[in-house]
Amino acid sequence: MPLREQASLWSDLAIKTLDVSSGTVPPGGVLSETELTTNLLLLAGGGQGRLVMNGEDCRIQAFFACHAVKGSAFTLTAGAESIHYTKITYKAVQMAEAVDERYGQRNHPLDHSFVHRLELPAGLHQTAEEIEAKWGRGEGLERFHVNALLQGMLYELMMEVERGRGGAGADMVDIVTAYIAGHYRQDLELKKLAALAGCSPRQLQRRFKQEKLLGPMEYVIRLRMESAERMLRHTDAPISEIAERTGYRDMYYFSRAFKKVYGVPPQLYRRSATVGTEALSAYVGLNDRFAASYESLQGPVICHMRGEYGVTAAPRRIAVLDVQYADHLLALNVAPAGSVGTGSSASLQFPQYIRDRLKATEMTGSYEYPDLEAVERLQPDLIVCTEVHAPHYERLNRIAPTLMFRRNESWQTILRLFGIITGKQSRAEAIIADYHRRTALLSGELAAVLAGQSVALIRPRESLVRVHTASHRTGAVLYRDLGLPAPLFVADTSDTAYHIPVDRLPAVHADHYFLLSSERVQDEISATEQSTRVILHAEEQPQIYAVDAATWIGCYGPTGINYIVDQVEGVLLA
Structure with missing residues (x-):
């Protein structure tokens, strides 16, 4: 075919989408079309299956595309796993001067049915999702964009086919x-x-x-x-x-x-x-700033996520929007003027292990939903918050100078900064030194008692169980500070937890489990937690210690951390 005519086949072609749908063929299920009234593009992914199109039998697996022209028939049968698919029907119209001339008379590539195993499926799969979303809106401009996206998808598919991708064995x-x-x-x-x-x-x-x-x-x-x-x-x-x-x-x-x-x-x-x-x-700008300090000619400067704060005098009324900061201040013998509480909105309270020391502290809502009016009524001269409160930062900063720290910042870093702010640097360093001394001695005792037995930190959540790693703050206390042996299941990872179904819990295969329980907050044990306990008790006698999730997960000041160490020592050295 002359190059000019060949080019015209594509440049004068218009694509019009007729319908878009998606679904799943369950194991052993069938998706079929007997006689298509228009062209169809089927993008599918899943396990192995069988596709019979126009009498030709084809084994399919992983991710594939099926292009079927008007009049075709096909039957897709799923194997042992489900197959997810997106189905797009369309027509192609040649827009050359002979407006009524069907492009198929020129043997256009889109006038052929074929099955193609995709080597690079992610892009086409994502485009198919976007096409389905826009088609579902039913708006004129969105439908116009759908046609353009489908044209691009057909281009990518035809380029793969023409290059013969998928024919050679994939690595x-x-x-x-x-x-x-x-x-x-x-x-x-x-x-x-x-x-x-x-x-x-x-x-x-x-x-x-x-x-x-x-x-x-x-x-x-x-x-x-x-x-x-x-x-x-x-x-x-x-x-x-x-x-x-x-x-x-x-x-x-x-x-x-x-x-x-x-x-x-x-x-x-x-x-x-x-x-x-x-x-x-x-x-904007929050992700690259970590908590730190430096000395200037005017005095200490605290670096936080929203800028810098020059310390000229110790503040007298500090409001904190995270309970862990109340813990830090109390460890330095400074009571905050106001602090958020824990629990539900109907029953907010301060954590039990520091509650007695916060009797003169005003409640200012919860961590997720701070009461900004209450904060304003306190007339604080300093406010401390986390990145979660970024939408409120401008208002908070108008009330008083506001420091914003990452919630997952090291408690030792924050304590040192609070020591600088309150003029209690020596006490902050002493608390940190005592903690390192204590955990170093305790880790030796624990190693002798455990003799290599592994310890897991788990938390039942809805239908899953979180198995925490050393990247989690509490996991770091157990596995790094106390040197407890982690189960082989808990490999080194940058993520804080693995999420597994309850029935897979035996795969963790730990000798000791610290089970983070929400019973105190919920006044009852959740169904997932009950299933977790049943499964663990059915194992070969692992030791299970239920501990309060609100304390072990949410309280990261020095008092809270030492409280966790107390509990570990109490149960493992009992």
């Missing part, structure tokens, strides 16, 4: 990438991905990082977050539903994972997509 990274694209909403483990690629987990990790610049599980998270981001921007689905649809049954963990990638919580991200970037302005 381990290609196989795993394709599998992840079709399964990232499900529970995935590195060991399972390595078995799929026919290599060891370490080999897969190394090869994957060489080619993708990130590990396989990080790639899973990236696809999940990109999918969640698109749903936040293009749909009205509740955040709990978005979390579940992207593979997170724990909405709290989903929110933390999303914020880690995009810098803000999902709800705020959605709001910013609606009203513009103005809603995000409160968070």
Whole structure:
């Protein structure tokens, strides 16, 4: 065919989307079309299956595309695993001078049915999700954009087909990438991905990082977050539903994972997509500033997430919007003028282990929902908050100079800074030195008693159990400061916890479990916690110690940390 005519086949072609839908073919289920009335593009991902199109039988696996032209028939049968699909029907119209001339008379590539295993599925998969979201809105401009997106998708697909991709044997990274694209909403483990690629987990990790610049599980998270981001921007689905649809049954963990990638919580991200970037302005510049101090000619300067604070005199009335900061001040023998409490909005209270020392302290709401009017009535001369309070920062700073620290900042760093602010540096250093001395001695005693027996830190949450790592602040106390042996299940990781179904808890295989219980807050044991206890008691006699989650998770001042150490010592050396 002459180049000019060949070019015209594409440049004069218009794509019109007719319908978009998605669904799941369950194990052993069937999706079929008997006689298509228009062209169809089917993008699917999942386990192995069988596709019969126009009488030709094809085994499919991982992620594939099926392009079927008008008049075709096909039957897709899922194997042992579900197959997720997006189905797009469309028509292509040749816009050349012969307006009524059907483009198929020129043997156009889009006039052929074919099945193609995708080597690079992530981009097409993401575009398909965006097409479905925009199509669902039913708006004229959105539908116009759908046609452009579909045209781009067809271009990418045809380029793959013309280059013959997928014909040669794919290497381990290609196989795993394709599998992840079709399964990232499900529970995935590195060991399972390595078995799929026919290599060891370490080999897969190394090869994957060489080619993708990130590990396989990080790639899973990236696809999940990109999918969640698109749903936040293009749909009205509740955040709990978005979390579940992207593979997170724990909405709290989903929110933390999303914020880690995009810098803000999902709800705020959605709001910013609606009203513009103005809603995000409160968070701009927060990610690169850590708590620190330095000496200037005028005196000490505290560096925080919103700038710098020059210490000229010790403040007399300090309001704190996180209970851990009340703990820090009390450790320095300074009572805050006001502090947020813990618990539900109907029953806010100060933590029991410092409650008696906060009798003269005013309650100022909760950490998530501070009472700004109450803070203002205190007439403080200094306010201390975390990045969670960024949307309130301007108002707080008008009330009094406001310091903003990362909530997960080291308690020792914060205590030293509070020592500088209150003129109690010597006491702060003494508290830190005493803690290191105590944990160093205690770690030796614990090592002798445990004799290599492992200790796990777990928290039942909804339908999942969090298995905390040394990257978690309480995990760091157990595994780093006290040197407790972690189970093999808890590998080195930058994440603070693994999230597993309750029935997989035996895989942790620890000898001792610190079970973070919410019974004190809820006045009852949750169904997940009950199941956790039943499963653990059925194991080969592990030791289980139920401890208060509110204290072990939320109270990170020196008093709270030493309280945790007290409990560890009390049960393991009993």
